Amino acid sequence: MQFESPSGRPTADDALRDPLFSRESAETAQCVACFEILLRARGVTCHDGARHFLCAECLNRHVEAKTRLDVEYSDVRARFKEGGCTVSCLAEGCPSESFSSIEISWHLHVHIHAQWEGVRLEAAQERLCTEIKREFEQKLKRLLIEDEAQWKVEEIVEEVLTLKYPKCRTAFADFDGCTALTCVNCGCEFCGYCLLDCGRDAHDHVPWCPIGEGMYVGQERWEQLQRERKRHQIGGVVAKLGVEERAEVLHLLQPLMQERGIILES
Structure with missing residues (x-):
């Protein structure tokens, strides 16, 4: 925008398309878990028409709860692995597809991301072992x-x-x-x-x-x-x-x- 020659400067249309000025970056939404109103960029939005919003902190708590090693709630972790370690919209009855790995990774804390990746690797190894066992039995x-x-x-x-x-x-x-x-x-x-x-x-x-x-x-x-x-x-x-x-x-x-x-x- 500071080019001396006008030809080097972005047009108004180009400037409005820049993420800095995008409506998405400035848009706010209410988290479906904690109900706090935050910038939509500070969390993940489902792909349903309702565009349910889950803030980054609630996303981290949700992933941490699903992936932590806990003897008392080991069934939660087991079901998460059986489901492919996917994270879906937390809005009740929402038909939206699961969030992509990139969407989730962008907002996870380092240690929770490592915990999530560890469970995904563990699930992949278990699937491989199951497949090898099935092939061997056949x-x-x-x-x-x-x-x-x-x-x-x-x-x-x-x-x-x-x-x-x-x-x-x-x-x-x-x-x-x-x-x-x-x-x-x-x-x-x-x-x-x-x-x-x-x-x-x-x-x-x-x-x-x-x-x-x-x-x-x-x-x-x-x-x-x-x-x-x-x-x-x-x-x-x-x-x-x-x-x-x-x-x-x-x-x-x-x-x-x-x-x-x-x-x-x-």
Whole structure:
């Protein structure tokens, strides 16, 4: 304003826009907490149309009360952290959004600001720990499901997909057309359809086997019947599993079943 040349001086319009002459700087407001009337610049104003005012001293007291370590009122501090350490308008029922960190920081005393920042850091660390713990638990759950699923698949491969003599549990693959079979190891006779151990003679059972088709059947038909038996058994096993474990087991079993021509009903 003291330039010798008029061209270097601000215009009247520029001067009125300067913060020194702004209406905001000179405007007064009543604090919603202590009801004292002060310059609006000496506190924070909410963003609602009502423009509620909270003076700097009440703001400091409010933040200090929310952030101090106090065994008796520890729940207050805990709720403040859960809420993201935000400070909102104290006018009852005001829908205004929270004050920004810059707005708050401008008016806080040094020690209260440090206390507030400490709580914000603590809350951030707790959120991070919670997130890490949640991710760890999810990964652990997934690994346990995969481990259980792998164990279940191995059990299905061993007990269902692999043909075994019913008594000595030795694997076999030979079939000569007669469905009254005899174990080459222990001599027990068993049904070639359902693999039931029939003791010393399977001929009484085979003609009446629920899934059988008589004493003699061709190799191709017998293999088809075995696929159907395995499909039924696998379906019974996976039906007892939880949703996630069942999905994982079926995923692991898929190539093994496809290799053997077994298709589960959806």
